[in-house]
Amino acid sequence: MSTQSRSVHRWKDDPVLTVEHMSMRFGGLLAINNLSFEVGRGDITALIGPNGAGKTTVFNCVTGFYKPTEGRIVARHGTGAQVAAVEHATTKGKRWHSTDAGAVFLLERMPDYEISQKAKVARTFQNIRLFSGMTLLENLLVAQHNPLMVASGYTIGGILGLKSFKRAEKAATEKAAYWLDHVGLIDRADDAAGDLPYGDQRRLEIARAMCLEPLVLCLDEPAAGLNPRESADLNLLLRYIRETHGTSILLIEHDMGVVMEISDHVIVLDYGVKIADGDAAEVKSDPRVVAAYLGVDDEAEIDVPEVRKDLIEVTGRTKKGAGDE
Amino acid sequence: MAGTGQVPAGTTPVAPKNADVPQTRMARALRESLIAGALAAILGFFFLALRTDIVTGGLNVTTRWGLWLTAIAIVFAGRMALNLFWFDRDWGSGKPARKTIVAALPSGKTVGRVALLFALVLPFLFMALFPNKDRQFIDLSILIMTYIMLGWGLNIVVGLAGLLDLGYVAFYAVGAYSFGLSAHYLGLGFWTALPMAGLLAATWGLILGFPVLRLRGDYLAIVTLAFGEMIRIVLINWNDFTGGPNGISGIPKPTFFGLEIGRGEGSFGDVFGIPYDPIHRFVFLYYIILVLALLTNFVTMRLRRLPIGRAWEALREDEIACRSLGINTRNTKLSAFSIGAMFAGFAGSFFATRQGFISPESFTFLESAIILAIVVLGGLGSQIGIVIASVVMVGGIELLRNLNFLKQVFGPSFEPTEFRMLIFGLAMVVIMVWKPRGLVSTREPSATLKEKKLIKADQVAQGEGH
Numbered sequence: 001m002s003t004q005s006r007s008v009h010r011w012k013d014d015p016v017l018t019v020e021h022m023s024m025r026f027g028g029l030l031a032i033n034n035l036s037f038e039v040g041r042g043d044i045t046a047l048i049g050p051n052g053a054g055k056t057t058v059f060n061c062v063t064g065f066y067k068p069t070e071g072r073i074v075a076r077h078g079t080g081a082q083v084a085a086v087e088h089a090t091t092k093g094k095r096w097h098s099t100d101a102g103a104v105f106l107l108e109r110m111p112d113y114e115i116s117q118k119a120k121v122a123r124t125f126q127n128i129r130l131f132s133g134m135t136l137l138e139n140l141l142v143a144q145h146n147p148l149m150v151a152s153g154y155t156i157g158g159i160l161g162l163k164s165f166k167r168a169e170k171a172a173t174e175k176a177a178y179w180l181d182h183v184g185l186i187d188r189a190d191d192a193a194g195d196l197p198y199g200d201q202r203r204l205e206i207a208r209a210m211c212l213e214p215l216v217l218c219l220d221e222p223a224a225g226l227n228p229r230e231s232a233d234l235n236l237l238l239r240y241i242r243e244t245h246g247t248s249i250l251l252i253e254h255d256m257g258v259v260m261e262i263s264d265h266v267i268v269l270d271y272g273v274k275i276a277d278g279d280a281a282e283v284k285s286d287p288r289v290v291a292a293y294l295g296v297d298d299e300a301e302i303d304v305p306e307v308r309k310d311l312i313e314v315t316g317r318t319k320k321g322a323g324d325e
Numbered sequence: 326m327a328g329t330g331q332v333p334a335g336t337t338p339v340a341p342k343n344a345d346v347p348q349t350r351m352a353r354a355l356r357e358s359l360i361a362g363a364l365a366a367i368l369g370f371f372f373l374a375l376r377t378d379i380v381t382g383g384l385n386v387t388t389r390w391g392l393w394l395t396a397i398a399i400v401f402a403g404r405m406a407l408n409l410f411w412f413d414r415d416w417g418s419g420k421p422a423r424k425t426i427v428a429a430l431p432s433g434k435t436v437g438r439v440a441l442l443f444a445l446v447l448p449f450l451f452m453a454l455f456p457n458k459d460r461q462f463i464d465l466s467i468l469i470m471t472y473i474m475l476g477w478g479l480n481i482v483v484g485l486a487g488l489l490d491l492g493y494v495a496f497y498a499v500g501a502y503s504f505g506l507s508a509h510y511l512g513l514g515f516w517t518a519l520p521m522a523g524l525l526a527a528t529w530g531l532i533l534g535f536p537v538l539r540l541r542g543d544y545l546a547i548v549t550l551a552f553g554e555m556i557r558i559v560l561i562n563w564n565d566f567t568g569g570p571n572g573i574s575g576i577p578k579p580t581f582f583g584l585e586i587g588r589g590e591g592s593f594g595d596v597f598g599i600p601y602d603p604i605h606r607f608v609f610l611y612y613i614i615l616v617l618a619l620l621t622n623f624v625t626m627r628l629r630r631l632p633i634g635r636a637w638e639a640l641r642e643d644e645i646a647c648r649s650l651g652i653n654t655r656n657t658k659l660s661a662f663s664i665g666a667m668f669a670g671f672a673g674s675f676f677a678t679r680q681g682f683i684s685p686e687s688f689t690f691l692e693s694a695i696i697l698a699i700v701v702l703g704g705l706g707s708q709i710g711i712v713i714a715s716v717v718m719v720g721g722i723e724l725l726r727n728l729n730f731l732k733q734v735f736g737p738s739f740e741p742t743e744f745r746m747l748i749f750g751l752a753m754v755v756i757m758v759w760k761p762r763g764l765v766s767t768r769e770p771s772a773t774l775k776e777k778k779l780i781k782a783d784q785v786a787q788g789e790g791h
Contacts, residue, residue, distance in 0.1 A: 063649060117651030125649070131642035133785030134635075135770045135778075141632075142639040143650045148632035155660075158631040159624065177774060189774040194784035212651060 009278070011040025011265055014079055016248045017062070017121070017216050022071030022108075024057050024272075031057045032068070032272040039216060039265075041079065044242055044249045046259045049269035050292055055252045056126060058269070059218055062250075063123045064112035071108065075119040077215060078102015117146050122214035124205045126221050126252075132194025136185055136204060139193050140176035143211035148172055179207040183237065199230040203237065210241060217241065219251040223258045231255060235262050260284065268292065275310065354408035358401045365400035369393055436709055444470075444615055448608045463607040467614055467679065469719045471672055474618035476699040476711040478668030481625055483697065484706035485634060486661035487641025487787060488538070489546040491693055492553020495533070496526040496666035498688035500673020502560060505573040505683045515579035515678045519671060526670025529556075530663035538658045553693055560685040572684025576677050578606065579613060610679055617675060621668045622708055628664070630771050637661050638706075638771070642786045695719075702756060704763025705787060713764050717756075722749055 015038035024032040031054045039045045047055050060066040062073055074086050078101045085104045089097035096105040096118065105119035115121050131139050141148070151168030152158030158165050180186040183203040188196065193204060202222060209217055222238075223231050235258060241247050253259045259266060259280070266283040268276040270292040276283045283289055288310045374393035377384045447466055451459040475497065482490045503525045504518040513521075533552045540548055560567050567573070578586065584593040586606045593605065628634040636657045639647050647654055677683050699718055703710030725745040760766065766782035 065645070065648070112648045113651050113653050115651075116649060123649050125646070129643050129646035129649070131639050131646065133642055133768055133780055134638060135773070135780070137772055137774050138635060138638075138770055141772055142635050142647070142652070145632050145636050145639075145650060145652050152631050152633075155628070155631055155633045158633075159627050173772065173774065180774075186774075190770065190776055190778050192780040192784040208650070 009040075009265070011038045011043055011045070013081070014041045015039060015081060016041040016076055017250065018072075018074045018076075018081075019058070019062065020072045020074070022058075022061060022068045022073065024054070024061055024066060025069045030272060032061070035071070035269070035272070035274055037267045037274060037277060039248055039250050041076075041248055042242060042246055043264040044238060044251065044262050045265045045267065046263040047250060047252050047267050047269065048254070048256075048259055049275075052271075053269040053292075054272040055269055056220060057272075059123060059220055059250075059252065062107060062115075063121060063218060064107060064110055064115040068108050073107040075105040075107055075115075075121055075216065076102060077104075077120070116212055116214070120213065120215040121218065122209040122212045122216070123218040124202075124209050124220055124222065126224070128198075128201045128205055130193040130201055130205060130208070133192060135190050136180060136193055136196075137173070137176055137189045139204065139208050140179060140211045141172055143208045144172045144175065175211060179210055182240065183207045184233075199226050202226065203234070206237065206241075210245070210247070213245075214247055216248045216250060219249065219253075221252050221254060223253055223255045231258055234258070238262055350409070354405055357408055358404040361404035362397050362401035365397050366393070369396045440709070440712060441619075448611050452604065452608075460604060460607060463604070463611055465720065465723055467607070467611050468723075469715050470611065470614040470618050471676060471679075472696065472699060472715040472719045473712055474614065474621050474672045475669060475696045476703065476715055477618065477621045477625055477708060478665050478672065479696050479700050480665075480703075480706065480708070480711055481628070481637070481668075482661050482665035483700050485625075485629065485641065486637040486658060487705075488658060488661065489549070490662070490665070491546050491550035491690070491697065492533075492556075493549075493665070493669060493696055494688045494690070494693040495553040495556040496530060496669035497673040497676065497692065498556055498560060498685070499526045499529050499666075500670030501677040501683045501688070502567060502573075502673075503670070504674035504677045505576050506567065508576050508677075509573050514577060515674070519674050522674035523667045523670040526673065527663040527667035530666025531659055534659045534662035538655065538662065550690065550693075553690065557685050557688050560688070568684075570684060570686070572682060572686070573677075574682040576681050576683065578681070579609070579678050581609060610675075614672075614675055614679075617671050621671075624664075624668075625708065633657070633660060635771055698753070702753070702763055704760075704765040704782075706768060706785070707763065707765035710763055710765030717752075721752065725749060 017039040018037070020036050022032055022035045023030065035054075035058065047058060049055055057066065061068045072090065076082055076086075078099075080101060082099070082101055082104050085097050085099045085101070086106075089095070089104055089106055094106070095109045095114075096103055098104075105115075107115055107119060107121065110119065116123070131142060134142070148165075148168060149155075152165045153162065177186060177189070180189050183200075183206065185196070185200055185204060185207070188200075193201065196204060202225070206217075206219065206222065209219075219238075223234055226234060238249055238251075239262065242249060251263075263280050266276070266278065266280050267274060268283055268286070268289050270288075275288045275292055276286040278286075291310075370393065373396050374388055374390060376387045376389055378387065379385075448459075448463050451462040451466075455462055475493070479490065479493045482488050482493070500522040503522040504513075504515065507513040507518050507521065533549075537545060537548045537552065561570050563569070580586070581593050584596055586593045586609050592601070593599070593609075599605070629638075636647065636652050637660075639650075639652065640654060640657055640661075644654055647657070676687070680687075695718065699711055699714045702718065703712070703714035722745065725748055756764070762782040766785075767779040768782070768785045769779060770777060
């Protein structure tokens with residue numbers, strides 16, 4: 001496409017996550033239509049678009065909560081696109097394939113719990129889903145369930161009180177304390193998560209996802225409902241996560257301040273179709289993005305040849321603007 | 326007039342408020358009592374004031390104005406008292422007062438230790454204090470202890486994992502029948518059959534759980550109910566194997582390291598030189614169920630602090646979040662279901678050996694309902710709450726059999742046992758109104774960083790189908 005040829009995009013060369021020709025159909029509704037994009041390793045990638053554009057559907061497909069109707073979603077450990085490994089896994093019907101260079105995971109074939117456990121793709125939710133009757137510490141310990149399960153000898157060693165399990169539990173508590181410290185909630189570690197104010201709950205959910213040591217962190221509207229100061233803190237936290245832990249971040253966001261400030265790469269969705277893909281500056285100036293966000297209110301604007309062409313492509317109509325529906 | 330009194334009270338500082346309150350309180354109480362009295366007058370008119378008797382040729386109407394007026398007076402006075410001493414209490418200061426009571430109460434650990442000590446000496450206490458009734462009391466304690474164990478077992482499924490299981494008695498039946506049948510056909514003793522019964526019940530938990538646990542909420546509850554009934558109906562109809570409705574009799578009593586508890590050569594009393602007393606058998610059974618119940622408690626408490634137990638509670642809180650954190654929810658649910666079933670299996674084989682006779686009659690839905698009621702009444706997830714609830718529910722029903730003193734109050738024609746269930750139901754309603762989340766509704770966290778704080782009930786989710 002024309003936008004992508006403008007500059008060199010490094011996410012093409014080293015994608016940690018690729019979505020390839022993905023479609024998602026709910027009965028008669030085509031929520032996602034032939035969507036392809038890459039998430040670069042170590043990038044902060046933003047997925048934006050008007051309400052109902054299908055952003056959360058993309059998240060649900062990537063994290064295994066929905067099975068996409070068509071398409072392939074690949075997560076990669078180790079560097080590079082690992083094309084051969086991906087092809088090997090695809091043709092042999094495997095869910096993942098590890099090589100010397102790393103490992104590839106075909107997420108559309110994996111159940112949701114394996115995606116966070118094995119492929120290391122973690123997520124948060126638009127409507128916060130904490131374990132509100134459990135303490136902050138317990139919330140973060142639940143996130144370390146799988147390594148602790150192994151350490152407890154699948155419960156048997158834990159019942160017998162093995163030393164190795166006690167050590168593992170101590171390490172897990174320390175990791176939880178580390179993240180609680182970094183989201184500024186260490187003083188409330190022993191309070192119920194449901195007692196926290198809204199902004200703190202959002203940060204706790206990010207901390208909980210980080211306890212999975214993810215390679216890709218998917219955040220569904222992390223800044224929703226935050227005040228400007230909390231938003232700024234969130235930016236700092238995301239940068240810290242990326243820089244210190246090398247985690248790639250894919251986020252859905254409506255707050256353009258957050259998006260434009262921290263994103264390396266922005267993907268714009270509208271009606272389940274990608275309408276722009278590039279860095280923040282490219283996307284901001286893209287006429288189709290402007291049209292999708294602000295609506296196209298008269299014929300004059302549609303007469304810009306590029307916008308009209310894209311509108312036809314997107315909506316299949318010639319007259320009405322996309323924003324009118 | 327109440328309104329005018331309240332408006333300044335809301336806007337001005339404390340002093341005038343206190344001056345206004347008694348007057349408006351009295352006025353409001355009077356008004357509401359009058360309304361209640363009037364309602365009683367209208368409702369009672371047909372029931373109390375008029376009395377119809379069937380006489381030959383039709384009905385004879387007599388009036389009972391005295392009774393009617395007394396009823397109105399009682400309602401009026403009752404409402405007045407409620408208004409003055411209950412409804413209008415200062416709730417603002419009432420809440421902190423309640424908190425200090427909780428703080429003043431001994432901690433859960435101390436209560437547990439005292440209860441354990443009490444349970445350990447209980448049979449001897451009965452033998453010393455009630456030499457004539459000790460058998461009856463120890464037998465009742467055994468029954469209560471069985472329900473405590475069943476409650477603790479079901480607590481894993483309902484209280485921790487939040488899966489509403491209405492067919493728990495099925496696993497109790499599996500345990501009882503696996504001992505009954507293995508004793509009947511294979512001649513196995515209690516101690517060999519006990520682990521087998523637990524294992525079998527756990528296996529049935531897995532088999533039944535596998536299709537059932539895909540369902541959520543009310544559907545899960547209904548299907549577990551159906552599976553519970555299925556097992557009972559199979560036991561009734563499989564005449565050749567299970568003896569059908571006639572059940573299995575002659576199930577052996579447990580032995581003490583190979584020594585029988587009874588009369589004669591080589592028995593427990595003979596070896597240890599203790600003269601035979603039928604009470605020994607009851608005391609022995611009591612200690613067996615006490616040990617089994619304590620094992621259930623110990624394992625549950627341990628599991629709560631392990632990743633599996635934390636995953637159960639997380640599952641109760643939010644299943645979708647669990648899946649996003651890499652927890653295999655199906656396996657986690659199955660583990661809760663089968664571990665809960667295992668303890669029911671242990672309890673079931675104990676039940677078989679205690680009774681010496683089992684039939685499908687003992688494993689009806691009512692049994693499941695009682696166990697579930699114990700768990701809900703005690704407070705979902707609370708171990709000590711279940712003990713209190715079992716004592717209240719099982720012991721309470723039994724105690725209500727001894728209400729003969731009421732005959733002196735209401736006259737010899739009064740049959741107190743007929744009101745047993747009514748009184749019991751009323752007590753349940755009162756408890757659920759007073760403590761809707763069970764007797765012990767706070768949750769104790771499974772891990773702490775600095776200091777342990779109890780979690781209020783309103784934050785804790787109840788899970789599926791509640």
